[in-house]
Amino acid sequence: MYMKILFASSEVSPFAKTGGLADVSYSLPKALKRQGNDVSVITPLYRTTIDKGYEFENIIDLKVDHLGKTVTVEIMRASAFNDFNALFVRYDPYFDRETLYGKEDAEFNDNLFRFALFTRAILELIASLEDKPDVIHLNDWHTGLFMPYYKEYYQRRIGQIRTIFTIHNLGYQGRYKIEMFKKLNLPDRYLKKDYLGEDGTFAIIKGGLMCDAVNTVSPTYAREITTPDFGYGIEDDLKRIENKLYGIANGIDYDLWNPATDKEIPANYSRDDFSPKRRVCKPQLQKEVGLEVRDDALLCGMVSRLAKQKGVDLLIEMFLDGIPDDTQFVVLGTGEQKYHMSLRDITLANKGRISVIIDFNLPLARRIYAGSDVFLIPSLYEPCGLSQMIAMAYGTPPIARKTGGLNDTIIGITRPEDILENKATGFLFSRYDFKSLRSTIEIARDIFSDRDMWQKLVINCFEQNFSWDVSANLYLELYKEQG
Structure with missing residues (x-):
């Protein structure tokens, strides 16, 4: 069954990367497209991406309500990139910076608002489309406000949608002080523990738990995060949604990681002659x-x-x-x-x-x-x-x-x-x-x-096979089950 998939992530290789999230956000969509699906990936347009020399074309300008005012964001496309439809949210005051999230050991003090805008821009884009995605696949806390904003402001405009939320690392939750919540323009009920609230703070990642299905990136980790040792304070929330919590192991791209063709190593080799x-x-x-x-x-x-x-x-x-x-x-x-x-x-x-x-x-x-x-x-x-x-x-x-x-x-x-x-x-x-x-x-x-x-x-x-094709098939099954 052919599916139209929109994949949202705060970093995507080869455009911008700080860790494994970027690799997954490239390789999984690529594998899904290879299997005949229509796949778009949306991510912020960072300075580091522009500096790599890619060519971009403007798709649409969107008006987005943000922090009590209306701002204009551009949706761009990488015009000569064929692995999937690569889309970018351009808003230079937030994303034209030397690094993605912060400097040294300190994150930017406006990361909450940067990714709140990113999330609302995605929703505005979906609302503008006549041919809407069959499924929206969200990744990590940076996209955790998608469902609260959808429920409050976009459900009537967009209609029913299927959503999947992937937790790549529960140690990063987008946790902030209560005082910052007011600027998000969400009702106070989202500060309750059943929503985003948690011991005098609020954790953006908990918004992702409102999706139709939630998964982590391995079966063992899916079990671990429902326990106090690995739950980072939200194990009870994860235990509550255990009936829709899944674990799908990541894969690797053997086109990128192959000692027989790797140009960076001094001698190539393979299983037949290593x-x-x-x-x-x-x-x-x-x-x-x-x-x-x-x-x-x-x-x-x-x-x-x-x-x-x-x-x-x-x-x-x-x-x-x-x-x-x-x-x-x-x-x-x-x-x-x-x-x-x-x-x-x-x-x-x-x-x-x-x-x-x-x-x-x-x-x-x-x-x-x-x-x-x-x-x-x-x-x-x-x-x-x-x-x-x-x-x-x-x-x-x-x-x-x-x-x-x-x-x-x-x-x-x-x-x-x-x-x-x-x-x-x-x-x-x-x-x-x-x-x-x-x-x-x-x-x-x-x-x-x-x-x-x-x-x-x-x-x-x-002789092990960790191909992304294996993982992609499991994700497709999960997408279809939400229909």
Whole structure:
């Protein structure tokens, strides 16, 4: 069944990106279109997008009620982009800035109003269309005001619509002080706990729970967020809608992540011949990042936002306690300043064995996926995660904590026979402490010393299929069920 889909997200690759949301917001719509659907994606037009040199055409100017006045926004289209119909909300006072959400560790103080305008612009666009979408797919808190505004101001103009809301990371809720609510021009009843209100604040993400269906990005995470450990204060709200709460794991785009065609790595390889991975990619990576060139050392790679959620505390504690024998580490990422400082000091004290690069460097990230022996993901929680899937696509077994999507996508080794029986694809640990991380790395190192066993594990990784086509089919089923 053909569907007309409007997908709304605050960031979309390749136009603007700070994290995995942008990757999902590109790859899922692309897969949905590939299956014959009419797919439009709408996102703010940021300065960083304009600076990339894309050509844009104006589709329509819209009058939007915002903060007690009427403002004009432009709806633009990327004219030479064919993966899907790429639409943009242009309002320079809000989106013509150096970064998407803020600077350093502080968000812009008007983010609530920036994304309130973004949401109302989407509703005005839908109201202006004769041929309206069959389903509107909303993503994360930035689109959480869609349903409150629709219920209050647009339901009669637009009519009935099907809506899906995806929670990519419940740790980011768009939570603000009550005083800011008045400017949104919504009735006070939305401050009740059953709507947006929560302990003297209001959380925009709760508006998304009013949609016809709510999903998270893995089945395990969908269960976890209904518990106090993972619910971030709204677990009761999520428990209340459990009958319409789903979990669909993300996928990866094998056109983008393929070691056989990747132009950023020093030697291409595939499942049929992956000897260049260890023979060429590993020593080249060691040289590039300043590690001792050693084939026998287990090279552990990590590409991550440097934040508590990603398990950086565990990594630092393990480094300070002592590095496991015959191992090396390369870490790439940016994040909180306290982690930058700690990791720099650790690197200086462990030259040749630990290399930390504080940078957002996609070409180097690809070389880390290709050149590492294992890939570290010691997350406190992980809604889905893409890096473990990318690592396996590059024949790099992940070492990860057993949580969220990591639990759904990695088959952990419980005994060596799991590898030989084509089951295991990586290493999982449950306790959130550095000793568990260390012991799991040591288990991987011991298996790594058995070359035949390790090669079989690498083949198991290559044979996994995390194609977005699989996920897209599940989303289509979810869309249709709401009709």
